[in-house]
Amino acid sequence: MSKGLPSRDTEFSSWYNAVVSKAGLAEHGPVKGTMVIKPYGFQLWDNIKDIFDKMIKATGHVNAYFPLFIPKSFLAQEAEHVEGFAKECAVVTHTRLKSDPEHGVVVDPESKLDEEVIVRPTSETVIWSMYKKWIQSYRDLPLLINQWANVVRWEMRTRLFLRTSEFLWQEGHTAHATADEAQKETLDILELYRQLAEDYLAMPVITGIKTESEKFAGADKTYCIEAMMGDKRALQAGTSHNLGQNFAKAFNVTFQTKDNKEELVYATSWGVSTRLVGAVILTHGDDKGLRLPPKIAPIQVVIIPIAKNDEQQTAVKNYLEPIRKSLAEKNVRFYEDWTDSSPGFKFNEWEMKGVPLRLEVGPRDVENGKAVLARRDTGEKSVLSLDEAISFIPPLLDEIQDGLFSQALQFQNENTYSVDNYDAFKKQIKEGGFVKCGWDGSDETEVAIKGETKATIRCIPLDENPEGLTCIYSGKPALHEVIYAKAY
C-alpha cells in the first residue's frame, strides 16, 4: 500500500479516486461535475484518440466539426431522443453579463435569447439538420463522418472519467442508402471498438446488443462493448447505434435512389469517450497504482539514474547514450527522471503512474556494464548487460501488453458464471461478476430483476446460445441468453 493508497480489495472506490489523483490524471473542476484532465491523463487519452483516429480513417471515415450549440427545438424533433436527454441539458439563455452596483457582475436580463440554446449532449440533431443540405442523391452516400468533441450531460452523481458533466469523445455519424449498409457499418464499428479495447487497452470485452430499455434514445438497435472492472462490476465502454431512418424522418432527409425514387436515409452513430481512461485504471490498476498497457502508455520506459555527485551524474549520463539512441530509433517512448528526489521516491511515483518498464542505472552498473530492468506488471527485476537491456525492451513491452490482457481475460473468465435459477442468480449478483442466464425477453422481467437486485442486462452477447434455456425469473422459455451484472 505504497503512498497511502486505500486497499484495492476492500475500498475499491476510494482506491480508484486516489489513483486518479496520485497518478496525476485528473481533478474536479470548479463547476460541479466538470473535470480537469491533467497532462499525464491527457496524453493517455490522446494516445487512445490517435489510435482510434487511424482506425477510422483507414476505413474511409473523415473528421469534421459541428457546433457546440443546438437550438432547443432541434432536440425536440425526435421524440425518444429528447425524452432521453431532456433531464440533463445545459441550457444557454443569455449572452451578456453586466455590472450591478449591489451584486457585482450579474446576467444582463436584456440579453435573453428568443430561443434557448442547448449545449450538445450528443450531436445527432445538429448533424442531421446539416445532412439534409448535403444529401440529395445516392451519389452523396455513404457519408462517413466523425468528430472529436466535448459534450455535456448534466449529471448529479459524477466520478472522474467514468461519469462527468462534460466529457471528451468521438462521435461518428454516418448516412447510408440501405438498411443493410447501415447495419454493416454499425457492426464494423463495434469490431473496431473491440480491437481498440482488446488490442490496445488490453481490456477484454463482450460484444453484444442492448435490450430495448437500455438502448440509445433514438436508436433502432444499440450494440456495445462491455468490460469487467477489477471489482467485477461491468462498464459499458463503447456503443454503436443503428439509428434506422429515425433521424432522417425527424429532419426529413431523403435521397434520390439510382432508379429515381425518393427514400429516407439510413443512419448510424457511435462513440467512445474519456471514460476509457477510467476503464483502463479499473481494469489494470493494483495496490501500487496504475498499470498501463505499453501501447497507450505516455511513457513506456522510465529511466532512473542513480548518482550521488556530479562525477557520477556525468558517468551515468554518458553511459545512457546508446540506450537513448536505440530507444529513440525504435520509437520507444522513454523519460529520464533527473529530479532531486530519492530513487525510492521515484520508484513509487513511476509505479503509481503505471509506466510499464523502469530502467535503473547507477555508478556500479556503469562500472560493470550493467543495468537493472524492472517490470511494472509483475514487479520482476533483472540485472542485465546494457546490450541485453537495449535489445530486451521492445519485446518486453509486447510481453507486458499481452500479459495485462491475459490477466484481465482470466479474471473475466473466472468471474463469469452461468446460472439457471433465480436464487443462484441473486446469490451470484451479490457476490459479483458477470452472470449468464436465460431471459424471456419481456420488459416486466427486466424491470423486476433490476428492482430486486440492481443488476442490469449488460447485453445480449453476439454469440448467445439461448437454446434450451429458461428465463431465470419467469421460468418461461428464454428468448435470449443475456449477461447480467451490476454496472458503473
Added chain:
Amino acid sequence: MSKGLPSRDTEFSSWYNAVVSKAGLAEHGPVKGTMVIKPYGFQLWDNIKDIFDKMIKATGHVNAYFPLFIPKSFLAQEAEHVEGFAKECAVVTHTRLKSDPEHGVVVDPESKLDEEVIVRPTSETVIWSMYKKWIQSYRDLPLLINQWANVVRWEMRTRLFLRTSEFLWQEGHTAHATADEAQKETLDILELYRQLAEDYLAMPVITGIKTESEKFAGADKTYCIEAMMGDKRALQAGTSHNLGQNFAKAFNVTFQTKDNKEELVYATSWGVSTRLVGAVILTHGDDKGLRLPPKIAPIQVVIIPIAKNDEQQTAVKNYLEPIRKSLAEKNVRFYEDWTDSSPGFKFNEWEMKGVPLRLEVGPRDVENGKAVLARRDTGEKSVLSLDEAISFIPPLLDEIQDGLFSQALQFQNENTYSVDNYDAFKKQIKEGGFVKCGWDGSDETEVAIKGETKATIRCIPLDENPEGLTCIYSGKPALHEVIYAKAY
C-alpha cells in the same frame, strides 16, 4: 471566373464567402454565428494543428484539458478581464427541459442554477484557479501547458472562420517564477507563431506589440502577428500575452522562492484559432478559388485519370501504380479522382479546392509513357515522362510553397507605405494597405484617428525605428513608429 465566383478584385467579401462554400470548407450552423467545419476544411485545420502541436511539444509544452464551464464569479475576479468579455458571454442558467402541453419542450424553471455558469470565452480564470492548487514552490515552475479546445464569444457580426461565436483554437497558459522568464516565453511563442505563419501557411507577418487600447483584457502586454490579406486589410493572426502577475493576484497564486520567500507567479497566455484557415484563403486565393500551401494542403497532388471505357480505365490504373508507390513512399498526400464527372469539371473543382498539383493521365499518355502535370499557383502545365513526373513532384511542392510566400511577401511590401503627414495618411488608408507612421503614444490620438478613418494601430513592430519621426496627427515627436491599417 470559373463556377461563378464573384470577382475577387471588385467583390472581395462575396468572393471569400463563395470560396468557403464552393471549396467545401465550412457552412453556417443552425444557431446564429456558429460554424460547421466540413471535412476538407477540418483536415486543413487539423494539419495546422498537428504542425503547431509538434512545435510546442518540441519546446517543452504539454497538453491538458480544462472545463468548458466557468463559474460566473471567476470571470469577475480580474477586473479588466471581465470588462473585456462580459458583453459576449454564453450564460448557462438551467439544466433541464420538460414537456409542456401548450408549448412543447420548454426549459424547466425548477432546474435553475444557483450560480450561473459561463461557457469559456478563454480559460485564464479556470486555469489559474487550478494553478493555485498545483503551484507551491519554485520546483513546480515553470508550468508550460496548452489546450486545444472550443471557446465561445457571442458575436453579432460573424464571418465563417474569421469571426464566429464558437471557434476552435489552442490556448497556452504558462506559469513562471520570474518576470524575465514570462517575457521570454511570450516572445518565444511569438516567434513560433511567426514560423507557423511564414514557413507553413506561406503567409508573411509583421511581429509587434499592441497598444494599450488593443491589448488583451487582463494582459500587461500583448504581442501579435499581423498579416496583410488580399484586399490589403490587416488580419490579426495570433496573439501572445505577457499577463504579468494579474491572474496570480486575482486567484492568489503564490510560490515559495529558492530563498524561502512568498511571491506571486508570472503568467503568459497565447492563442491561434481556426481564423488561420480564413487567413490562408484571404492571402492566397485567386479568381479560381483556393490556393493551398503544400505543407498544409489536405491533398497535395490530385490525380485525374482520363478514360472512356473499362479497358482504358484498367490501363490507366496500372500505369499509375509506380506513381502511387513513389508518392506514398515520399509521404506525399495524393488523391485519385475516379468519379464519373468530366475531366473539365474535375479540373475546376480541384482548382477551387486549391490542390497544389494536378496530374492528368489519359490513354495517350499511357501509350507514350507520359503524364501532364499542372501547377495550381501559376497554372503552368508540362508534359513529362512518368519518371520525370515522379521525381519532379516533391521539389515542385517545395517550389510552390516558396512561391506562394514570395508572392504574398511582394504584395505586402508593395502595399506598405510610409507617410509623414495626416493628409497623406488619410489618402493612403482610403486606398488600402499598411501605413507606417509616427505616433505620439497618446490614447487621444489613437481614438481620434480611429474615429476619423476607421483605421487602427495594428502593432508597434518589433523592429520599429521612431527616431526623428513626428506624430502624423498631433505633430509631436513620435514615441513609436506604428503600422496602421483597416482590419478584419
